[in-house]
Amino acid sequence: MTFLLISAVIFITITILVPKKIKRSEIYAVALFSIVLGFTTDITLDLKYNWYGYFEPGVQYPGFLPILFHFPTTGILFINFFPFKRNLIQRIFYITFWTMFCLTFEYLSIKSGYFYHNEWKFSYSALVYPFLFWLHLLHFNFYKKYTG
Template sequence: MVFLLISVVVFLAVTFLAPKKIKRSELYAVALFSIVLGFVTDITADLKYNVYGYIKPGVQFTGFLPILILFPTAGILYMNFFPFNKAFVLKLRYTFFWTIFCLTFEFLSIKSGYFYHNGWKYWHSALTYPFLFWLHILHLRFFRWFAGS
């Protein structure tokens, strides 16, 4: 639980202090998309299939902290510094770095006891994280098109 609370404070601080490279409306859209994506994936994987979860099976208030704070702040940081106008290989490297970061964070979350696997494997996460990051990119592109910017 201490790891979760420290993570919340650090993620919030880094997100608020980081220089912003995308518009505030885009940051807001990314944050909301991250929350929705977090609820969809966690309700499906945790509550329906019980392959992973927070603290113990079922719904706990602390299980909302990652979805409501860690996911949107991570989404904002990922999208804020994404190398949109760079070569494809740099985009892949950037996403690879974030995937490694998330796998490490997931490992530490399990070791701290606030997250658990129940049939879920790290290689599932290694395949899932890049897909979720690219969904963020597609969403932001859609948002920009929809907003006319």
């Protein structure tokens, strides 16, 4: 629980303090999308299939903390610094960096005891994280297109 709380404070602080390249409305849209994506993914993979979870099987209120604090702050930072004007190789490198960051954070979360794997493997995460980042980009571009 200590790692969860300290990392949440660090993520929130960094997200507040970094220079913003995106508008407040875009920050809101990214944060909300991250929360919805997190709940959708976790309800399916944790509660329905029991592939992984927070603390212990079932629903615990502290298990909402990563979804409400880690997911939106990570989404905001990912989009805020995404190299939209760079070439494809640089964009792929950026997504790879964030994937490695998330894999490292997932490992530390498991070691700290607030997250666990059952049927889930790190190799699945390595494949899923780039897809989740792509969904964030897809949503962000959709939002920008329809809100001007």
